[in-house]
Amino acid sequence: MIFSLLWTDMLVWGLLCVLILLGWGASRSPQVRQQWHTIFRSSIAMASTIILLFYLFFTLLDSVHLRFAIEPAEGKSEQVQYSEIVSLLDLIFVHNIEGTERTYSAPFSQHEYTKSIVVDANGVTKQEYLPLKHVSNRDESIQTSLIAIMIGLTISMIFVFIHIFWRSKGGFKDTFRLTFQGKTELPWRTAYVTMTLLITLFTWFYMLSFDYHVLGTDKVGGDVLYQSLKSIRTGVLIGILTTLIMLPVAILLGVSAGLFRGWVDDVIQYLYTTLSSIPGVLLIAAGVLSMQVMMNNNPTWFESTLERSDLRLLFLILILGITSWTGLCRLLRAETLKISQMEFVTAAKAFGVGKLTIIKRHIIPNLMHIILISVVLDFSGLVLAEAVLSYVGVGVDPTMHSWGNMINQARLEMARDPMVWWSLFSAFVFMFILVLAANLLSDRVQTVLDPRNKS
Amino acid sequence: MKTLLSVENLSLTVAGEKLLKDISFKIQQGEVFALVGESGSGKSLTSLAIIRLLPDVISVSSGDIKLKNDSLFLLPEYKMQKVRGKSIAMIFQEPMSALNPVMTIGEQVAEVIKIHLGLKKEAIKEKVISLFEEVTLKDPKERYNWYPHQLSGGQKQRVMIAIALACEPDLLIADEPTTALDVTIQAKVLKLLKKIQVRRNLSILFITHDMAVVAQVADRVAVMRYGEIVEEAKCDVFFTDPQHPYTQSLLRDALPSKEGRGVVHNPERLLEIEDLKVHFPIKKGFFQRTVGHVKAVDGVSFSIPKGKTLALVGESGSGKSTIGQAILSLIPLTEGSIQFEDQDLTKLSSLGLKPYRRKIQVVFQDPFSALNPRMTVGDIIREGMVSLGIGSKNRALQDVKISELLLKVELEADHMHRYPHEFSGGQRQRIGIARALAVEPELIICDEPTSALDVTVRTQILKLLQKLQHESGVSYLFITHDLSIVSTIADEIAVMKEGKIVEQGFVENVMENPQHPYTQKLLRSAPKLPNYGEK
Numbered sequence: 001m002i003f004s005l006l007w008t009d010m011l012v013w014g015l016l017c018v019l020i021l022l023g024w025g026a027s028r029s030p031q032v033r034q035q036w037h038t039i040f041r042s043s044i045a046m047a048s049t050i051i052l053l054f055y056l057f058f059t060l061l062d063s064v065h066l067r068f069a070i071e072p073a074e075g076k077s078e079q080v081q082y083s084e085i086v087s088l089l090d091l092i093f094v095h096n097i098e099g100t101e102r103t104y105s106a107p108f109s110q111h112e113y114t115k116s117i118v119v120d121a122n123g124v125t126k127q128e129y130l131p132l133k134h135v136s137n138r139d140e141s142i143q144t145s146l147i148a149i150m151i152g153l154t155i156s157m158i159f160v161f162i163h164i165f166w167r168s169k170g171g172f173k174d175t176f177r178l179t180f181q182g183k184t185e186l187p188w189r190t191a192y193v194t195m196t197l198l199i200t201l202f203t204w205f206y207m208l209s210f211d212y213h214v215l216g217t218d219k220v221g222g223d224v225l226y227q228s229l230k231s232i233r234t235g236v237l238i239g240i241l242t243t244l245i246m247l248p249v250a251i252l253l254g255v256s257a258g259l260f261r262g263w264v265d266d267v268i269q270y271l272y273t274t275l276s277s278i279p280g281v282l283l284i285a286a287g288v289l290s291m292q293v294m295m296n297n298n299p300t301w302f303e304s305t306l307e308r309s310d311l312r313l314l315f316l317i318l319i320l321g322i323t324s325w326t327g328l329c330r331l332l333r334a335e336t337l338k339i340s341q342m343e344f345v346t347a348a349k350a351f352g353v354g355k356l357t358i359i360k361r362h363i364i365p366n367l368m369h370i371i372l373i374s375v376v377l378d379f380s381g382l383v384l385a386e387a388v389l390s391y392v393g394v395g396v397d398p399t400m401h402s403w404g405n406m407i408n409q410a411r412l413e414m415a416r417d418p419m420v421w422w423s424l425f426s427a428f429v430f431m432f433i434l435v436l437a438a439n440l441l442s443d444r445v446q447t448v449l450d451p452r453n454k455s
Numbered sequence: 456m457k458t459l460l461s462v463e464n465l466s467l468t469v470a471g472e473k474l475l476k477d478i479s480f481k482i483q484q485g486e487v488f489a490l491v492g493e494s495g496s497g498k499s500l501t502s503l504a505i506i507r508l509l510p511d512v513i514s515v516s517s518g519d520i521k522l523k524n525d526s527l528f529l530l531p532e533y534k535m536q537k538v539r540g541k542s543i544a545m546i547f548q549e550p551m552s553a554l555n556p557v558m559t560i561g562e563q564v565a566e567v568i569k570i571h572l573g574l575k576k577e578a579i580k581e582k583v584i585s586l587f588e589e590v591t592l593k594d595p596k597e598r599y600n601w602y603p604h605q606l607s608g609g610q611k612q613r614v615m616i617a618i619a620l621a622c623e624p625d626l627l628i629a630d631e632p633t634t635a636l637d638v639t640i641q642a643k644v645l646k647l648l649k650k651i652q653v654r655r656n657l658s659i660l661f662i663t664h665d666m667a668v669v670a671q672v673a674d675r676v677a678v679m680r681y682g683e684i685v686e687e688a689k690c691d692v693f694f695t696d697p698q699h700p701y702t703q704s705l706l707r708d709a710l711p712s713k714e715g716r717g718v719v720h721n722p723e724r725l726l727e728i729e730d731l732k733v734h735f736p737i738k739k740g741f742f743q744r745t746v747g748h749v750k751a752v753d754g755v756s757f758s759i760p761k762g763k764t765l766a767l768v769g770e771s772g773s774g775k776s777t778i779g780q781a782i783l784s785l786i787p788l789t790e791g792s793i794q795f796e797d798q799d800l801t802k803l804s805s806l807g808l809k810p811y812r813r814k815i816q817v818v819f820q821d822p823f824s825a826l827n828p829r830m831t832v833g834d835i836i837r838e839g840m841v842s843l844g845i846g847s848k849n850r851a852l853q854d855v856k857i858s859e860l861l862l863k864v865e866l867e868a869d870h871m872h873r874y875p876h877e878f879s880g881g882q883r884q885r886i887g888i889a890r891a892l893a894v895e896p897e898l899i900i901c902d903e904p905t906s907a908l909d910v911t912v913r914t915q916i917l918k919l920l921q922k923l924q925h926e927s928g929v930s931y932l933f934i935t936h937d938l939s940i941v942s943t944i945a946d947e948i949a950v951m952k953e954g955k956i957v958e959q960g961f962v963e964n965v966m967e968n969p970q971h972p973y974t975q976k977l978l979r980s981a982p983k984l985p986n987y988g989e990k
Contacts, residue, residue: 031829031874343819344827344835347890350783351839352805352812361838365829 004065004085006310008317011241012063038448043187045444048437050194055232055434062089062233065306085306089233093226096209099134101221104413104420108212110135113420136211148207152200159199160192216422218409228426230401235434238317238386239379245321246378250328251371255359257329258336268333272326280323285394287319309397316389316396320382328374332367339366369449376442380435387431403427457484459658460505460626465518467500467509467682474500474513475682482626485656487649489669489690491705492679493909498662501679502628505660506539522626541571544619548631550611554603560614561599564621571622586617591647609640613647620651627652628660633668637770637936642980645672664909666709667939667982670694678702694984708914709939710984725930726782726898727758731791733777751777753954754791759898762924764931766941766962768977769951775934779900782932783817784808795898813843816891820903822883826875832886833857833871839894860889864919881912888919892927900932905940917944938981942966950974 026032040046067082090097104113111129119125167188168175175184182189205214205225215224257268275283295301295308302308339345340363348358389395390404391411398405406427413420460482467475475497482488490498503509505520507527520527522542530538539545547553555563564583568574574582580599587595590613603611612632619627629648633641649672652659661672669676670690677687678701686699697703732755734748752774759765769775780786782793784800793800800811816839819825826835836857840846846856858868864885875883884904891899901920905913917940923929933944941948942962949959950973958971969975 343821343825346780346783346785347817347819347825347887348838348842349785350812350815350817351842351894352809353838353842357842361830362827366827368829 001066001068002082004067006063006065006085006307007314008237008241008310009063009065011244011314012059012237015240015244016060035448037186039444040186042444043190044440046187046191047194048441048444050191051198051433051437052441054198055236055437058089058229058232059236061092062087062230064088066091085304089229092206093209093223093229095134096213096223096226099223101132101134101213101217102130103217103219103221105132105213105217105221107214107216107224107422108141108208109216110137113216113418132213135213141208141211144207144211145204148204149200151207152203153196155203156192156196156199159195163188163192215426218423219413224406224422224426227401227406227423228403228430231403231406231427231430232434234313234396234400234402235383235386235431237313238320239382239438241317242320242324242382243375243378245318246325246328247371247375249321250325250332251364251367253325254329254332255336255363255367257333259340259355259359259363265333268329272329275323276326281389281392281394283323284316284319284389285392287322288316288389288394291315291319305397305399309400312397313400316386320385324378324382328371328378331370331374335367335370336363339363372449373442373446376438376445380438380442383431383435383438387427403431458482459484459523460660461521462501462505463519463521465501465504465520466516467497467504467513468516469513473516473682475504477518478679478682478684479518480677480684480687482658482660484625484658485652486674487652487659487661487672489661489663489673489676490679491663491666491669491676493664493911496679497682498679499630500682502545502630502660502662505628506543506545507535508539537571540567540624541622542624543626543628544622544624545628546612546615546619546630546632548634550608550615550635551603553615554611556603559600559602560606561601564614564618567618567621582621583617586621587614589620589651590614590617592617607640608636609644612636612640612644616644616648616651620655623655624657626658626660628662630662631664632661634663634665638938638977639770639980641668642982645982648672665982666706666910667984670984671982678705705910706984708910723761724758725761725796726932727794728778728782729756729792729794731755731778731781731793732789733774733781733786734789750954752781755951755954755956757949757956757959759930759932760946761897762928762930763946764924764933764944766933766935766945766948767951768935768938768941768948770936770977772953773951774954775951776902779817779902779932779934782898782900783815809843813839813845813894814897815900816894816896816898817900817902818884818887818891818904821907822880822887823907825887826883826890828875830874831871832861832873832875832878835875835886836860836871836890836893839890843894845894856893857889860893861886863892863923864889879912880908881916884908884912884916885919888916888923892923895927896929898930898932900934902934903936904933906935906937913940920944938966938977950977 040049065085065087067085070081070083102112105111106113109132111131114129115127116130117125117127118130164175164179165172178184179188179192208214209223209225213223213225215228217223218227253268253272257265291312295312302311345358345362348362353361386395386402387404387407390402391408393408395404396402406423410420410424410427413423458481462478462480465475465478466473478497478501480488490501492498500509500513504515505527509515515528522538527535527538554560558566561580561583564586565579568579568582583599584595587598592598592610592613598606603614606614615632632648633644636644645668648659651657659672661669663669673690675687675689676693677684678699679685680701686693686697686702688698693702694706697706731752732750733752734750736745737747737749738744739746755774755778757765757767767775767778777786781788782800784803784805788801791801795811795814798811800808803811826832830838833854837853840853840856847853854871857871861868861870866882866885866889870878870886875886878886887904888899904920905916908916920931921944924931931944933941935941945962947960948962948965949956950965950971951957952973958965958969958974965974966978969978
């Protein structure tokens with residue numbers, strides 16, 4: 001077994017390390033800690049964060065890629081052969097990957113969605129619903145559900161108790177009581193309830209996925225629950241990594257334009273005015289198409305389809321990043337213009353402090369609230385953008401699981417009669433929850449961090 | 456005389472905290488009643504309570520306000536709307552933001568008349584023009600179609616007065632109407648208000664922090680502090696015989712003190728400026744061609760004596776702050792030289808300038824924007840020491856120096872770990888002074904350091920500056936528009952007008968025997984206190 005690192009994996013884990021380091025660095029400033037404390041004092045922000053962490057967890061789970069050694073056949077070469085790349089999430093859902101059906105089936109169904117023509121033993125041709133291959137015939141769903149819920153509750157209880165124990169300095173009982181009366185400073189009760197709900201729901205789905213296709217199957221019989229979970233990584237990656245690419249560009253250009261003025265300002269302004277006056281979809285489509293041509297001309301670059309689709313995702317992220325920095329850049333330029341006129345900047349200049357230090361010490365910290373707000377707002381916009389682009393056909397690779405691809409597929413399914421609704425429905429629900437949580441959190445972040453809201 | 460408005464035992468609370476405590480006063484028909492106090496004393500809240508425009512979070516916990524015989528708190532909202540504007544009108548402090556920038560001033564006055572008096576179109580226009588005449592706006596017929604941005608601050612305030620007078624109110628509430636204006640314009644506006652008040656037999660509730668303005672316009676005065684009225688008296692009695700210790704200290708602080716400045720004529724010169732010109736280009740068109748110049752500073756020469764203070768006095772737009780920035784080498788000069796201890800600063804590169812950065816420092820006007828809100832007080836003071844390499848490189852030793860500096864400006868040593876927003880305006884100004892002192896400068900440019908502060912705080916800061924000068928022999932270039940503090944702080948004075956110095960010399964000479972007509976006009980316009988303390 002060897003680990004294989006895809007490009008996007010590296011970025012995800014790198015970003016996680018950077019975020020942890022940044023968080024650790026920032027937590028040493030009492031002012032910043034106070035602000036985040038205020039943000040999480042709202043139970044909505046707390047619940048949203050837990051949901052977002054859940055999504056992040058699945059992303060990370062899906063970002064550990066492995067290859068297994070295949071036992072060489074007798075008498076063949078000594079060279080070790082490796083299987084296809086799989087992620088940890090694939091390993092958990094291996095029964096769903098292998099248990100593909102022939103075609104559509106509804107959630108929790110025992111048979112296929114449409115009738116097929118069969119010839120029975122007596123030679124009579126009939127139209128009937130074929131039974132699904134990977135569904136258990138035992139009717140024990142209630143029993144399994146109960147067990148699943150029990151297990152889910154137990155797991156979450158363990159987490160809750162560990163966390164309460166970690167929080168309580170000595171008086172475990174008191175902390176426990178205060179938590180469940182909702183009298184703690186941060187709304188831990190809400191956090192625990194959200195977490196318990198999510199864990200229980202997931203355990204229930206997971207346990208049932210051995211016996212059923214919980215969210216049905218798609219056209220080629222793939223499990224929709226598995227697809228939706230796989231899509232999480234695509235969505236979150238596009239949301240986070242694009243912001244990562246766009247941020248340095250926006251900050252660098254915005255601050256330079258605002259601080260240096262003159263021709264620097266002119267050049268940057270012309271640049272972003274030009275860029276933002278080209279229709280976004282056109283630019284992205286052109287970028288994606290040229291990239292596709294390049295990939296088709298160089299098939300030797302990739303060892304597997306997974307690597308190919310991964311690189312395509314990376315390119316999409318790059319292109320999205322390049323086209324979406326203009327808005328933030330404009331905001332930062334305006335704010336820098338304002339801050340650079342403030343007297344504390346003049347004072348720093350009178351001390352002979354260098355330009356870079358002024359940017360680092362006086363300007364960036366005072367822009368932080370704008371950056372943070374726009375990052376969280378952009379995140380949900382980008383997740384939705386992925387869906388739109390994949391729908392139009394210039395998004396991620398068609399072999400890659402993504403909500404956009406699911407919705408694109410559902411275009412035809414919706415036209416059928418009877419309608420196949422579960423693909424679209426699952427993609428919608430998963431995306432909706434993610435975007436809603438991100439939006440609610442960003443609302444709260446905006447209220448707390450915007451100095452104008454301070455009374 | 457008839458009582459027009461009576462406030463009886465008014466108390467306001469927000470979240471259990473009392474903002475006003477049992478305020479009672481009466482305003483008679485045709486008198487000017489001044490409500491004086493420092494910021495946060497509750498004077499503006501009182502006025503808002505009278506027109507019932509308090510923010511929702513503030514509630515009236517007890518008391519009553521009667522206009523003639525009607526209790527204002529019992530009126531339904533639609534009747535109250537008629538009271539506002541028609542019986543009680545208001546003038547605000549900031550004429551810039553009180554006028555709608557996209558409507559002509561004539562329309563804005565006409566709007567009020569239309570709502571409250573219901574006249575015909577022609578009649579309204581006639582009325583507006585007669586109002587403009589009353590507030591002595593030139594060419595009223597033509598000005599009717601002007602937009603607010605075409606008017607100066609004083610003219611805007613006149614338009615505001617016209618709007619307030621439009622419906623012939625019984626009571627005019629003037630909330631710091633002249634604070635944002637220059638002295639000469641303030642004098643004109645005050646004179647105008649007084650004239651209108653007498654002619655119309657109007658009652659005015661005049662809210663201000665400036666004792667000298669009170670002395671000029673008021674009939675009766677009430678002093679507010681912490682939401683209470685501490686003293687109420689007739690104007691003449693008030694200034695000659697104040698009872699409450701707080702009032703006494705207010706009056707003392709408002710008065711220029713002449714004590715304690717030993718006169719040393721012609722000491723050594725620290726900084727000499729010769730024929731300084733700063734012109735800002737006006738750029739127009741696609742290629743940003745320079746089409747003209749704004750002559751912010753136009754041929755100024757003066758010198759600052761060692762260990763003494765030069766006050767640079769002028770109205771807004773006279774170019775005095777630009778000179779400060781030029782001395783700090785923060786803006787490019789057009790012409791002229793700045794000699795600092797025999798070294799021409801204008802000939803130095805930014806690297807060669809660095810040793811001089813430590814010798815010239817600056818204290819700013821606005822204590823709120825002068826300190827980076829994201830840095831602790833300690834880091835703010837440390838910045839200059841680190842950048843210019845002054846004192847020890849060791850952080851602990853720097854901390855010792857920072858705490859010494861904080862003590863020097865009469866703050867506490869453990870304040871260094873706090874953030875600027877935890878401090879009041881006066882304390883922030885002290886931090887700003889400590890930051891400048893950290894690099895042991897020989898010249899501090901004080902750019903209106905007291906104009907955003909209350910009178911008592913202003914006196915404290917001025918005392919502190921004097922003490923520091925006495926201890927360390929630092930020189931000040933004191934930029935101000937406030938003539939009343941000049942004789943307290945300065946040894947020499949230079950009066951600026953439109954980028955030129957019109958008069959300079961020793962303070963006592965210039966203040967007592969001004970030669971230039973502009974200086975004479977400035978001194979005449981500055982509101983004066985009756986001589987309290989010389990009884």
